[in-house]
Amino acid sequence: MILLYDHPLSGNCYKIRLLFALLGIPYESEQIAVTGDRDHDRGEAFRAKTAIGKIPSLRLDDGRYLSESGAILWYFAEGTPFLPEDRYERAQVVQWMSFEQNNHEPNLAAARQQLAIDPELHPGEEQIEGWRSAGTRALDVMERHLSKHEFFVGDICSIADIALYPHTQMADQGPFDLGPLLATQAWLERLRALPGFVAMGS
Amino acid sequence: MILLYDHPLSGNCYKIRLLFALLGIPYESEQIAVTGDRDHDRGEAFRAKTAIGKIPSLRLDDGRYLSESGAILWYFAEGTPFLPEDRYERAQVVQWMSFEQNNHEPNLAAARQQLAIDPELHPGEEQIEGWRSAGTRALDVMERHLSKHEFFVGDICSIADIALYPHTQMADQGPFDLGPLLATQAWLERLRALPGFVAMGS
Numbered sequence: 214m215i216l217l218y219d220h221p222l223s224g225n226c227y228k229i230r231l232l233f234a235l236l237g238i239p240y241e242s243e244q245i246a247v248t249g250d251r252d253h254d255r256g257e258a259f260r261a262k263t264a265i266g267k268i269p270s271l272r273l274d275d276g277r278y279l280s281e282s283g284a285i286l287w288y289f290a291e292g293t294p295f296l297p298e299d300r301y302e303r304a305q306v307v308q309w310m311s312f313e314q315n316n317h318e319p320n321l322a323a324a325r326q327q328l329a330i331d332p333e334l335h336p337g338e339e340q341i342e343g344w345r346s347a348g349t350r351a352l353d354v355m356e357r358h359l360s361k362h363e364f365f366v367g368d369i370c371s372i373a374d375i376a377l378y379p380h381t382q383m384a385d386q387g388p389f390d391l392g393p394l395l396a397t398q399a400w401l402e403r404l405r406a407l408p409g410f411v412a413m414g415s
Numbered sequence: 416m417i418l419l420y421d422h423p424l425s426g427n428c429y430k431i432r433l434l435f436a437l438l439g440i441p442y443e444s445e446q447i448a449v450t451g452d453r454d455h456d457r458g459e460a461f462r463a464k465t466a467i468g469k470i471p472s473l474r475l476d477d478g479r480y481l482s483e484s485g486a487i488l489w490y491f492a493e494g495t496p497f498l499p500e501d502r503y504e505r506a507q508v509v510q511w512m513s514f515e516q517n518n519h520e521p522n523l524a525a526a527r528q529q530l531a532i533d534p535e536l537h538p539g540e541e542q543i544e545g546w547r548s549a550g551t552r553a554l555d556v557m558e559r560h561l562s563k564h565e566f567f568v569g570d571i572c573s574i575a576d577i578a579l580y581p582h583t584q585m586a587d588q589g590p591f592d593l594g595p596l597l598a599t600q601a602w603l604e605r606l607r608a609l610p611g612f613v614a615m616g617s
Contacts, residue, residue: 279503
């Protein structure tokens, strides 16, 4: 049985839970801490097994490990409609997943972590403003794309959409306002309408 | 002809130049600013063409665009030894490229940008310490992996190695010391020994 190293508050872990729900893939999960002393909580044994030591990580049914939400999404989407066959479209999936990991998640997730999950971390005003301005630029890039496209790659939902969904739908837990982003709101609704969709907290 | 939107100081652009050199792929390039007012320099027309508005971006010979270094590497490595065929190994390539974009590049490149390229930005001590501690953790993850493996995925150089090479070999332009990282130093040498290798400034 697949074992997912998971946490209910982690948007990166939710990407995997969402794809597994959409594909009907059964799995077990083990909860790993996301607050407090991460290095201590996760421990040397976890780091040794998973190469990178982050969650989500996953043990395949053959005992091999994978880390990083994008890698786990890629592995399980292969051969399904969530990962296109076309070479250019596959590169576009990598494009949006890279954007999510480099421009989107670092700002939206860090702001949420420090403002909504661990407020005793007391981030400085300058740090909050950095996340707000860079995160707003990332949301604007998405809004511009979604004003002309139903999904990020091609005409159907791919793992690029699944990667961008969790932290976008929680953006208001940080200093972001989705109110004016009408194309993004419509896209969030399209994802919620997919057969098998599960919400973050379910 | 392929057109690469490039800058000689950009480690993310160098990834593409390095893969093109290793594969013998001819291309033209157009220089896009990496310092100063990025949004102004890059301009609305560039953002409209490239979806994300970052460099590297690339225009394929059929006129379509790709952004994000990982996406461009993926597109051109497909069908070459730099991208394995095996499903698990491909997911491992995504794993290390995600780690590079989320944990490695944001710290090593930001520290280099603000300490070595744009020193008038005057980053605060707290910001430098944030890059130093998170970047050091990323370099430690690499060192631990490379102490047991010659390359990041499988037994040969893949685009995971090419993605991690540029900012690692420039780490000392930020607050990082590669001196104790012997396995990482040996890996840098293995990459420099590849047929067709080009250095960052060449």
